[in-house]
Amino acid sequence: ETIIYLRYAPHTEGAATASGNNRAAFHWRPIHLVKQEGTGTELPMTGDKVFVHYVGTLLDGTPFDSSRERGEKFSFELGKGQVIKAWDLGVATMKVGEISQLICKPEYAYGTAGSPPKIPPNATLVFQVELFEFRGEDITEGEDGGIIRRIITKGEGYTKPNEGAAVEVCLEGSCEGKVFDKRELKFELGDGESLGLPSGVEKALMAMEQGEESLFIIKPKYGYGNTGNSKYNIPGEATLQYKLKLTTFEKAKESWEMNSAEKLEQSIIVKEKGTQYFKEGKYRQASVQYKRIVSWLENESSLPEGEEQKAQALRLAAHLNLAMCFLKLQEPSSTFDNCDKALELDDTNEKALFRRGEALFAMKEFDRARADFQRVIQLYPSNKAAKSQVALCQKQIKEQHEKDKRLYANMFQKFAERDAKVRQTALSPYTLFLIHFVTLQSKM
Missing domain, CATH: 3.10.50.40 (Chitinase A; domain 3)
Known part of the structure; x- marks a missing residue:
């Protein structure tokens, strides 16, 4: 022993x-x-x-x-x-x-x-x-196995970085046993993409305590996706491994720590930041900034007189921009949700109706998508893009109907053949003899 x-x-x-x-x-x-x-x-x-x-x-x-x-x-x-x-x-x-x-x-x-x-x-x-x-511990919200943590050294305290927190981190990224990234960084959570970091690294940091050192296994969804990363020679659909040490961090102000004036001021700043990220094609980072506006202003009820309209305009812009980001990221359900939120603020908003139609089209809900595009045409007759989208929807609806007809025709044919086979096999020679005998007797 x-x-x-x-x-x-x-x-x-x-x-x-x-x-x-x-x-x-x-x-x-x-x-x-x-x-x-x-x-x-x-x-x-x-x-x-x-x-x-x-x-x-x-x-x-x-x-x-x-x-x-x-x-x-x-x-x-x-x-x-x-x-x-x-x-x-x-x-x-x-x-x-x-x-x-x-x-x-x-x-x-x-x-x-x-x-x-x-x-x-x-x-x-x-x-x-x-x-x-x-x-290891699955730290993703939906526990989809996309980010697994193995703690090497436990951290101190119980607080963790939030969105926008200033962090200092030592990192080492590897793929298939080869180290491709080794750095010490200081940055704000939400800006990681501009530093070449996959979204999974920022999500990992938000689960860590100060002083913690952990190993994270990051699946493609939270890594570099199906495109990979040419700078680091990472192929598409690659699983990454990151060793992270969170040296120190300073949390960003939470919504409840800010007064109304601060929320409005910060919303304007992060809106510009998000727009810049969007122009650079950094849609995930842009979405992080727009989400902060929503979190600050969505339930704000103590705005100074005359500031309500400004806050509503910022919220509307945030939801519209989020919808566009998620379209670019091919996440139509998130686009749909943000368009709904925008339409709660302005029920005839052209961009919200159009983008919701695009989301529904991507989700293959062609009837509902057509209804949104038709609503755009009704409200804004000069919108040529909406007219083109209606035509595309009608084409898809027609193709779907034809496909359904073929499917049901094949199903009915199979049912008919099966029933005929059942009837044939159910009548044994003896049964057929009896039927024939009874028929002859009835004629005598």
Whole structure:
């Protein structure tokens, strides 16, 4: 058996180590007996989701809990305090496939309180644990697996950078094992694209604490997409790996920290910034700036007299510009949402109606798209682009009708053939003989 000791000094948090060196300087207690070696060399990191089976007993062998009896693996996030301290320390030293016995002294288990009724106070516990799998933390909003974090060094505090925060970061980007970018940067979150950073890096930074160092696996959606990056020789659809250290940051003012005058002033500034990004073809960065205007002004109810119209004009422009950004980014549902918001502010707005029609066309909702373009023509008869779009919609609707007709015709043909086959196979020779016999009898 391999023994891994828990090292701890008085008034010092415990830490796990794989050797027994310098034992005289610390108090040591064995907690980790390896019963079956695991495979590979990789160990789980803080924040990883680990999947285990375990059997828990008291020191005298009395069982009190078993995931194996339940027939379902147990999972938890390592190092987040979701389990007893001995587990956070012990499982962090295990490899996939390893089976170990964790001997947990009370101070690393349930302490003086115990866990009634099965675990008495000051109980030493024994767990046999098998590690099946561990995976990094998915930090994307929809948990689509696009950005996975592995924490190397935990950060300090609980606050994280927000949109517009000034950050200092050390980064190292690699693809297929080759480092393509290694820099120390100071910038505002939202400006990363101008520095050649993929959107996933900024999203990653917004999930970090000060002083944290982490490894991020970034899928193409949050990396350089299907086009890649020619400067760094990154091919399309490449998965990237970034090691990031957030040295320090200063949060941008939140909406609730600003008065109405500040919100209006800052909205004008970021609108210009967004417009400049849009002109440069940096649509994602532009959208970040326009979103800030919406967040500042959308629910503002304490504007000075005479400033309401200015705020409404800024909000309208922000939604229209966001709609255009998302069209360029081929995200029609987001375009549609922003056009709806713009039309709530101005229900006859030409750009909002036209762009919503474009979004619906991209979503293959040709009838609804045609209705929006026809509304544009009704309100603005000189809009030639809307007339062209109506013609395109009608063409698509006609093609869809023809396609549906062919589809249904084929379906009906198949149903008819199947029914005929069923009727044929259902009449056995004996049945046909009876029918023929009855027919002859009726004629006699």
